[in-house]
Amino acid sequence: MTIRARVTVMPKPGVLDPQGKAIGHALANLGFAGVGEVRAGKVIELELAETDPAKAKAVAEEMARRLLANTVIESYRVEIG
Amino acid sequence: MTIRARVTVMPKPGVLDPQGKAIGHALANLGFAGVGEVRAGKVIELELAETDPAKAKAVAEEMARRLLANTVIESYRVEIG
Amino acid sequence: MTTAAPQPLPAGRARQLAAEFGLTPEEYDRVLAILGRAPSLTELGVFSVMWSEHCSYKSSKVWLRELPTRAPWVIQGPGENAGVIAIGDGLAAVFKMESHNHPSFIEPYQGAATGVGGILRDVFTMGARPVANLNALRFGDPKLPLTRRILDGVVRGIGGYGNCVGVPTVGGEVNFHPAYNGNPLVNAMTVGIARADRIFTARATGVGNPVVYVGSRTGRDGIHGATMASAEFSADAEEKRPTVQIGDPFTEKLLIEACLELMATDAIVAIQDMGAAGLTSSSVEMAGKGGMGIELDLDAVPQREEGMSAYEMMLSESQERMLMILKPGREAEAEAIFRKWELDFAVIGRLTDTGRIVIRHKGVVEADIPLAPLESEAPLYRRPAAETPKPPPLDPASVPDPVGVAEALRRLVGSPDLCSRRWIWDQYDSTVGGQTVRRPGAADAAIVKIEGLRRALALTTDCTPRYCAADPEEGGKQAVAEAWRNITATGATPLAITDNMNFGNPEKPEIMGQFAGCIRGMAAACRALDFPVVSGNVSLYNETVGRAILPTPAIGGVGVIEDAARAVGLALVPGCELVLVGET
Amino acid sequence: MAIALERAAGRPPAMLFHRETELPRGTDLVVLAGGFSYGDYLRCGAIAAHSPIMRAVREFAARGGHVLGVCNGFQILCEAQMLPGALLRNASLRFLSMDCHLRVERAGTPFTGRWQKGAVFRSVMAHGDGNYFADAATLDRLEGEGLVAFRYCDARGEATAEANLNGSARNIAGILSPNLRVLGLMPHPEDYVDPLMGGTDGLPLFESLVDALAAAPA
Ligand SMILES: Nc1ncnc2c1ncn2[C@@H]1O[C@H](COP(=O)(O)OP(=O)(O)O)[C@@H](O)[C@H]1O
Numbered sequence: 001m002t003i004r005a006r007v008t009v010m011p012k013p014g015v016l017d018p019q020g021k022a023i024g025h026a027l028a029n030l031g032f033a034g035v036g037e038v039r040a041g042k043v044i045e046l047e048l049a050e051t052d053p054a055k056a057k058a059v060a061e062e063m064a065r066r067l068l069a070n071t072v073i074e075s076y077r078v079e080i081g
Numbered sequence: 082m083t084i085r086a087r088v089t090v091m092p093k094p095g096v097l098d099p100q101g102k103a104i105g106h107a108l109a110n111l112g113f114a115g116v117g118e119v120r121a122g123k124v125i126e127l128e129l130a131e132t133d134p135a136k137a138k139a140v141a142e143e144m145a146r147r148l149l150a151n152t153v154i155e156s157y158r159v160e161i162g
Numbered sequence: 163m164t165t166a167a168p169q170p171l172p173a174g175r176a177r178q179l180a181a182e183f184g185l186t187p188e189e190y191d192r193v194l195a196i197l198g199r200a201p202s203l204t205e206l207g208v209f210s211v212m213w214s215e216h217c218s219y220k221s222s223k224v225w226l227r228e229l230p231t232r233a234p235w236v237i238q239g240p241g242e243n244a245g246v247i248a249i250g251d252g253l254a255a256v257f258k259m260e261s262h263n264h265p266s267f268i269e270p271y272q273g274a275a276t277g278v279g280g281i282l283r284d285v286f287t288m289g290a291r292p293v294a295n296l297n298a299l300r301f302g303d304p305k306l307p308l309t310r311r312i313l314d315g316v317v318r319g320i321g322g323y324g325n326c327v328g329v330p331t332v333g334g335e336v337n338f339h340p341a342y343n344g345n346p347l348v349n350a351m352t353v354g355i356a357r358a359d360r361i362f363t364a365r366a367t368g369v370g371n372p373v374v375y376v377g378s379r380t381g382r383d384g385i386h387g388a389t390m391a392s393a394e395f396s397a398d399a400e401e402k403r404p405t406v407q408i409g410d411p412f413t414e415k416l417l418i419e420a421c422l423e424l425m426a427t428d429a430i431v432a433i434q435d436m437g438a439a440g441l442t443s444s445s446v447e448m449a450g451k452g453g454m455g456i457e458l459d460l461d462a463v464p465q466r467e468e469g470m471s472a473y474e475m476m477l478s479e480s481q482e483r484m485l486m487i488l489k490p491g492r493e494a495e496a497e498a499i500f501r502k503w504e505l506d507f508a509v510i511g512r513l514t515d516t517g518r519i520v521i522r523h524k525g526v527v528e529a530d531i532p533l534a535p536l537e538s539e540a541p542l543y544r545r546p547a548a549e550t551p552k553p554p555p556l557d558p559a560s561v562p563d564p565v566g567v568a569e570a571l572r573r574l575v576g577s578p579d580l581c582s583r584r585w586i587w588d589q590y591d592s593t594v595g596g597q598t599v600r601r602p603g604a605a606d607a608a609i610v611k612i613e614g615l616r617r618a619l620a621l622t623t624d625c626t627p628r629y630c631a632a633d634p635e636e637g638g639k640q641a642v643a644e645a646w647r648n649i650t651a652t653g654a655t656p657l658a659i660t661d662n663m664n665f666g667n668p669e670k671p672e673i674m675g676q677f678a679g680c681i682r683g684m685a686a687a688c689r690a691l692d693f694p695v696v697s698g699n700v701s702l703y704n705e706t707v708g709r710a711i712l713p714t715p716a717i718g719g720v721g722v723i724e725d726a727a728r729a730v731g732l733a734l735v736p737g738c739e740l741v742l743v744g745e746t
Numbered sequence: 747m748a749i750a751l752e753r754a755a756g757r758p759p760a761m762l763f764h765r766e767t768e769l770p771r772g773t774d775l776v777v778l779a780g781g782f783s784y785g786d787y788l789r790c791g792a793i794a795a796h797s798p799i800m801r802a803v804r805e806f807a808a809r810g811g812h813v814l815g816v817c818n819g820f821q822i823l824c825e826a827q828m829l830p831g832a833l834l835r836n837a838s839l840r841f842l843s844m845d846c847h848l849r850v851e852r853a854g855t856p857f858t859g860r861w862q863k864g865a866v867f868r869s870v871m872a873h874g875d876g877n878y879f880a881d882a883a884t885l886d887r888l889e890g891e892g893l894v895a896f897r898y899c900d901a902r903g904e905a906t907a908e909a910n911l912n913g914s915a916r917n918i919a920g921i922l923s924p925n926l927r928v929l930g931l932m933p934h935p936e937d938y939v940d941p942l943m944g945g946t947d948g949l950p951l952f953e954s955l956v957d958a959l960a961a962a963p964a
Contacts, residue, residue, distance in 0.1 A: 002117055008124055010124070010126065011408075014381060014382050014467055015381075015383075015406075015408060016378075016381055016383060016407075016408040016410065016466065016480065016481075017408075018408065018409075018410035018412060018413065018785065018787060019785075019787040019788060020125070021410075022412065022784050022785060022787040022788065022793060023125060023148075023149070023787065023788055023793075025504065025793075026148060026784070026788070026792075026793040026796060027127075027144060027148065029796065029797070029798075030144075030147060030148060030796055032140065032143075032144060033130070034129060034130030034131065035127060035128070035129060035130075036083055036127070036128030036129070036130065037127075037128045038125065038126070038127050038128070039125070039126045040123065040124070040125050040126075040787075040788070041123070041124045041125075041126070042121065042122070042123060042124065043089055043091070043121070043122045043123065043124045044101070044104060044119065044120070044121050044122075045091070045101075045119070045120045045121075045122070046108075046116060046117070046118075046119050047116070047117030047118045047119070048115060048116060048117070049114070049115030049116075049117065050115070059113065062113075063108055063111075063113060066111060067104070067107055067108060067111060068104070070269065072268060072269050072406050073269060073272065073406050073408065095881075096834070096879060097834060097837070097877070097879065097913070099834075099835055099836075099837050099838075099839050099877075099913070100835060100839060103839055123788075147796075148788070148792065148793070148796065149788070151789055151792065151825065151832055153824075153830075153831060153832045153879075153880070154832045154834065154879060318840075318841075321841050322841075325782065325841060325843075325872070325874070326782045326785050326786065327782075328781055328782065410785070411782075411785055412782070412784055412785025412787065413785075415782075415785075587843070588840075588841075588842060588843055588844050589840050589841045589842075589843065590841075590843055591841070591843045591872040592843055592872075593843070593870050593872060593934070593937050594780070594781075594872060596747075596749055596750075596936065596937060596943065597943075598943075599942060599943060599944075611942070611943075613749075616942075726942055727941075727942050
């Protein structure tokens with residue numbers, strides 16, 4: 001049995017996000033109006049050999065803390081399912 | 082009024098994902114057991130000047146098609162809210 | 163607009179904050195005497211960064227004066243954003259080295275990347291187009307996972323930034339030693355080329371001239387980075403992490419193009435990049451150097467975040483920003499250029515003749531400080547220096563030979579300090595720009611041609627910290643001599659150096675002794691070789707829990723070869739003869 | 747790149763800003779040079795592929811104009827769907843800055859006229875995202891129609907796995923449009939056009955272009 005976990009890693013609020021900025025510019029140049037803030041992050045989808053969602057979540061959170069996110073500049077969110 | 086849209090862009094099945102593979106390796110090296118497939122993608126969070134969720138979704142989908150994803154190698158998913 | 167004096171902090175609170183910001187009690191008393199009252203929060207922030215080791219060189223200045231800085235080919239010695247030397251045909255080489263040690267420990271990729279961004283700005287600020295980057299790196303024990311993580315991040319960061327701005331990374335050096343376990347060194351060097359008669363400086367002149375802000379917006383990045391760079395790491399450094407600065411190399415590239423375009427006109431009076439302590443140091447230094455006063459209106463500063471205070475804006479270390487003084491009436495012309503490159507542009511103040519810096523925000527005067535004590539009269543210390551005892555001479559006969567020559571050679575060649583650096587330089591774009599005649603690994607110094615000419619620059623970075631630890635004076639000499647030899651070995655004529663003095667806590671006499679000894683040795687070698695120092699950087703407090711790094715005076719050398727085709731490489735060609743020169 | 751073009755053609759190319767909307771009159775060749783457009787943010791070449799000048803470039807190509815995209819220029823051509831496929835992150839996940847060898851797979855095109863099929867030349871690669879990808883059907887079509895221009899190979903001309911440094915599908919380093927007038931490739935032939943800079947291995951590409959453009963008025 002496996003459980004799928006999704007870890008979303010985003011630049012922390014206030015941390016400069018050059019990529020998001022460039023995407024925002026590009027969307028405006030493409031003619032999309034009314035685009036406010038754009039933030040670009042990463043998402044990592046994992047298959048975990050677990051059966052207990054709570055445990056899977058804890059494991060994915062530890063992975064995020066130790067490797068997937070750099071908590072100096074990034075925040076992360078874990079979803080199970 | 083603004084609506085937040087989240088566009089998740091993942092490598093298509095069959096497209097090599099060296100980054101996901103490298104993350105899988107690194108997790109194993111850190112001592113995490115039972116990690117199956119790992120896929121790494123991008124997520125772009127946008128603030129849209131819209132009030133209608135359906136419309137916001139359509140706009141974000143157009144953005145994904147035209148710029149945010151390269152459909153030769155990537156698939157995308159739009160979430161609103 | 164109000165002219166009321168800034169709101170002083172309550173006396174006790176001010177003293178406590180001053181200590182937190184790194185001012186000594188005596189230094190804080192000096193602040194009180196200068197202002198005649200307690201400082202406001204913004205004023206205290208300005209004093210603490212201007213008087214930090216990083217900005218004021220208060221522990222090192224008296225020693226640095228011993229270095230020779232003059233030669234007929236030197237156009238600009240130390241004191242400006244970068245050094246400048248004449249290289250013939252009316253051209254000049256503009257170069258400097260700078261450290262980003264502490265940020266690179268906290269966040270290796272961004273720390274190293276923003277280090278490259280900062281040194282690039284120092285060079286193009288002077289009107290030069292950057293043509294080459296180099297680096298000097300020290301890491302801890304290569305067996306430690308932490309070392310590997312830092313090495314990987316630093317190399318990626320240097321490459322990521324340099325590759326993206328399109329400036330080739332052509333050389334460098336790397337050492338490993340456990341003394342750097344908790345305190346790696348990341349020293350980045352940029353070399354640019356300018357017309358010798360078109361060098362820009364930071365000297366602001368002209369009462370009423372507009373003060374102009376260009377580049378990226380200001381956020382709450384790295385507030386108090388400059389004071390952090392001047393404080394040794396304690397075990398809880400992980401907790402004290404300030405917001406890390408993030409580099410945006412694409413914006414830097416735009417900034418280079420926009421600045422060089424404006425520099426081709428005669429609209430600029432003075433220009434300075436916003437490095438450590440961004441808006442504070444750039445405005446204070448520009449006005450101070452020109453003997454002017456300056457007024458800033460922070461409401462006009464382009465801001466990335468909402469609700470930033472005057473204190474935060476003055477201390478922000480957001481990257482990719484510059485401050486300029488324009489000639490009167492040239493604002494529109496300048497703005498058009500920066501808008502074309504999609505960069506922020508704002509007039510944020512004027513020059514005055516008051517000799518003071520006055521900072522307004524939301525109609526309130528947040529700071530009003532005389533400039534002279536901030537800049538030229540900052541505290542200077544001649545700290546006690548204890549000579550490093552000379553090691554007794556070693557009798558070669560007393561050294562056993564446990565492994566035999568062949569095995570010793572095998573181990574040496576395979577050791578981290580001597581093995582191939584190819585893994586590193588393969589990640590750096592060393593050829594972008596199309597002028598790299600000798601890439602990393604191809605010669606003792608990198609050879610970068612000057613576009614359109616046959617003449618080329620020879621560039622190298624060198625230092626052997628082991629030698630400096632054993633005998634600082636001889637080590638200092640050796641580092642300079644090695645740079646000189648590496649340039650000479652390519653057939654080029656060595657002309658001048660930049661340096662990056664990386665040491666431990668200067669309040670310890672034995673560290674100050676290492677510093678003084680290295681300087682003495684460097685000065686002697688520079689004098690003997692006619693190889694002056696034209697720019698440099700000092701990084702002190704490189705310690706973790708009381709353990710200092712090895713004394714590391716990294717030297718960046720620049721030379722010129724008339725015909726790039728005659729540059730000698732390392733590769734042996736079939737049939738060549740081997741000749742050994744000098745005593746063994 | 748400008749230096750290489752001037753060396754081959756005898757006069758300097760005109761430089762265009764991305765926000766321009768028209769090519770100069772009499773343009774006979776458009777070159778998209780390398781260079782981290784938009785910092786390679788999002789995907790390499792993705793944002794530049796939508797810059798205003800690209801509409802003119804696309805129309806120029808549609809009229810049969812010659813277009814050369816090198817490195818970031820190749821990425822832009824793929825993102826603009828002027829060439830099929832995409833360039834993924836190098837398989838090693840690292841930037842690769844080094845010499846490589848290329849084998850000419852299709853001679854007789856405006857870009858390869860001066861080479862024989864099978865010729866091997868040295869070039870420089872400097873990229874983080876040069877791992878060419880297309881689905882099997884597209885790859886088969888490219889091969890079948892002879893649209894693979896260059897393959898990574900070793901010094902002897904063998905297209906081995908070791909020589910395929912970035913992991914590209916079938917060692918593909920460069921591809922052509924069906925009318926053979928649009929070429930995209932990852933390595934930089936323009937870096938070897940001068941003995942002083944290490945060799946002239948890349949010069950034939952530019953000389954071929956001069957031959958082709960002189961023969962066929964735009
Ligand atoms: N961090 C680095 N970045 C780029 N090139 C490097 C780096 N470290 C070493 N190199 C290159 O590797 C080669 C060998 O370095 P090193 O052993 O320090 O040379 P030397 O002792 O001759 O000065 C040189 O060409 C040098 O420029």
